[in-house]
Amino acid sequence: MATALKNLSDYNSDHFVDIADKRFGLVVAEWNREITDILSAGAYETLLKHGAQADNIFRNTVPGSFELTLGAQLLAQHEEIDAVICLGVVIKGDTKHDDYICHAVANGITNVGLKYNKPVIFGLVTTNTLEQAWDRAGGKHGNKGVEAAVAAIQMLGF
Template identity: 40%
Template sequence: MAVFEGTFTQTESLRFALVIGRFNDLVTTKLLEGCQDCLKRHGVDVNPQGSQVDYVWVPGSFEVPVVARQLALSHRYDAIICLGAVIRGQTPHFEYVSSEVAKGIAAAGFQTGVPVVFGVLTTDTMQQALERAGIKSNLGWEYAMSAIEMGTLMRQLRTSLGNQATHNDSSGVSQLGSGYPGNSQSFPPSLKSANLGDLAKESEGMG
């Protein structure tokens, strides 16, 4: 038997995607800064022109899950971080949006096997959101820590389970885990040089 745990070292080969809702950007940009600070301090190159982190901006939190799922389907990333802010108003709109966003982000991870971190603040007031995005603490840091830990953990599991499957069945199970970051096989071009339409076509071809 074995014990598996994510680590916060050897991050130079990890790949991340950040999906950020533009609505309530006073909050989401602060969460993004917290994420970047954490990733950078743990050895990740956060430069958009680099090879480790891609950034995707969407109109609001409701649009985050569908884009996160599309990115996860590409299997280019070790983890995806979803950032948004939904603030309660005078109508039931808050409940509908926050509930569907949470379900959608969870489904993106379940359906693809790629860690998708829920980093969408759901608060009663703007003040509460700002307190969680830098005034008192910045939860963006915690979201990035979760992504690093889960990304390294999933690599360990794929390696261990892949080796075990190969040992038990040499008839093709050795392909387990191919197409994921960290695998020796080649990958499609970076998202920086491809639009989401191209990404969708590649994902469909992989299916």
């Protein structure tokens, strides 16, 4: 569903599993840091709100969104990590770099989750403009970090 038709921060928590003993890895891209810090805060606060312990949430940074895949793998390889949440921002520019980055990150994150048999969540904001990115980082479309944390919790229920 297009983000324009849904608020990323709206969700139903009725069937969430107990995450008090679950450990989460956050991998956050430093590129567009003013936005990714907001995404990270949204994910972190959502995990705490639903019972995660602060000591069980680990945040690592990587230079950019392209590096999210390796950052996710480095966390996912640890048995004690139950889910990994990847957060970044890719904004379309004058070149096709966004196509290459987004495709690589989507495939890489999928492969890491399959390799380690645990949720590895795609929390990448992919927009045409900076304004659209802000709209998805706590703006009129909610916070993609919240959505990513909710997805991690939901996937732990399988």
